[in-house]
Amino acid sequence: MLNIGCHLSASKGYLNMAKTAESIDANTFAFFTRNPRGGAAKNIDENDVKEFLEFTERNNFATLVAHAPYTLNACSDKPETREFALNTMRDDLMRMEYTPNQYYNFHPGSHMKQGADAGIEMIAKQLNEVLTEDMTTTVLLETMAGKGSEVGRSFEELKQIINMVKLNEKLGVCFDTCHVYDAGYNIVEDLDGVLDEFDRIIGIDRLKAIHMNDSKNPFESHKDRHEKIGEGSIGFDTMVNIINHPKLQDIPIILETPNELDGYAHEIKMLRNAYKKQ
Numbered sequence: 594m595l596n597i598g599c600h601l602s603a604s605k606g607y608l609n610m611a612k613t614a615e616s617i618d619a620n621t622f623a624f625f626t627r628n629p630r631g632g633a634a635k636n637i638d639e640n641d642v643k644e645f646l647e648f649t650e651r652n653n654f655a656t657l658v659a660h661a662p663y664t665l666n667a668c669s670d671k672p673e674t675r676e677f678a679l680n681t682m683r684d685d686l687m688r689m690e691y692t693p694n695q696y697y698n699f700h701p702g703s704h705m706k707q708g709a710d711a712g713i714e715m716i717a718k719q720l721n722e723v724l725t726e727d728m729t730t731t732v733l734l735e736t737m738a739g740k741g742s743e744v745g746r747s748f749e750e751l752k753q754i755i756n757m758v759k760l761n762e763k764l765g766v767c768f769d770t771c772h773v774y775d776a777g778y779n780i781v782e783d784l785d786g787v788l789d790e791f792d793r794i795i796g797i798d799r800l801k802a803i804h805m806n807d808s809k810n811p812f813e814s815h816k817d818r819h820e821k822i823g824e825g826s827i828g829f830d831t832m833v834n835i836i837n838h839p840k841l842q843d844i845p846i847i848l849e850t851p852n853e854l855d856g857y858a859h860e861i862k863m864l865r866n867a868y869k870k871q
């Protein structure tokens with residue numbers, strides 16, 4: 594089954610996002626848990642959550658992929674920035690339990706010239722502080738383009754983080770097509786090879802969600818600039834290969850392309866039309 598959706602604004606609440614998704618033939622979506630720059634989170638409206646849960650169940654929604662604010666940096670060189678990342682993630686994970694069993698995706702961080710190994714250790718330390726035995730959320734580490742000092746530019750770096758986390762059954766990976774191509778994994782020429790490598794290093798069972806974005810820049814440019822599906826250097830054929838790949842069935846696919854709602858509706862339609870029932 595093709596589970597596909599896009600990034601939506603959370604400003605009007607959960608039910609509104611689900612209805613918006615449904616209106617463009619999406620059956621999953623992503624949203625920022627709070628202002629992407631990391632301000633205070635809105636209060637949870639329990640009635641909105643209840644209606645949302647009923648609506649998504651009735652309409653067979655797949656797992657949602659919430660996104661942490663992209664300013665969180667668990668491996669900053671500034672203690673107060675690390676503290677902010679820790680407290681924000683802990684608060685987000687508590688709030689996520691109002692909508693149980695979803696995904697919470699975050700950018701591992703930027704090590705700010707402290708070195709990838711130091712960064713990896715700090716990210717794992719934060720995860721060890723916020724993950725709890727009884728939480729139902731799975732936390733996803735996003736594959737990164739390797740811009741600046743980003744950690745998570747290789748499958749090895751993500752695996753190192755996972756290895757250092759005690760409750761790592763609570764962890765998965767979100768595979769961002771623009772980022773991996775930018776990082777130097779050639780999903781255009783050799784998708785099978787990249788997925789085999791992912792399986793060998795991390796384990797394909799950890800691949801829980803896909804961010805589907807084309808790229809404005811050529812292979813391996815480490816720039817992280819998303820493009821509309823089929824209009825960038827990755828191209829439509831590779832996206833079709835991804836949605837139809839036997840190892841990537843049923844996982845939620847989120848578009849983060851530079852679009853308004855009608856553009857997302859168009860991309861979802863194109864991809865649904867290109868999906869071959871497995």
Ligand code: FE
Nearest residue numbers: 660699700735
């Ligand atoms: Fe992201």
Ligand code: FE
Nearest residue numbers: 735769804849
């Ligand atoms: Fe992404």
Ligand code: ZN
Nearest residue numbers: 771772817819
């Ligand atoms: Zn990106």
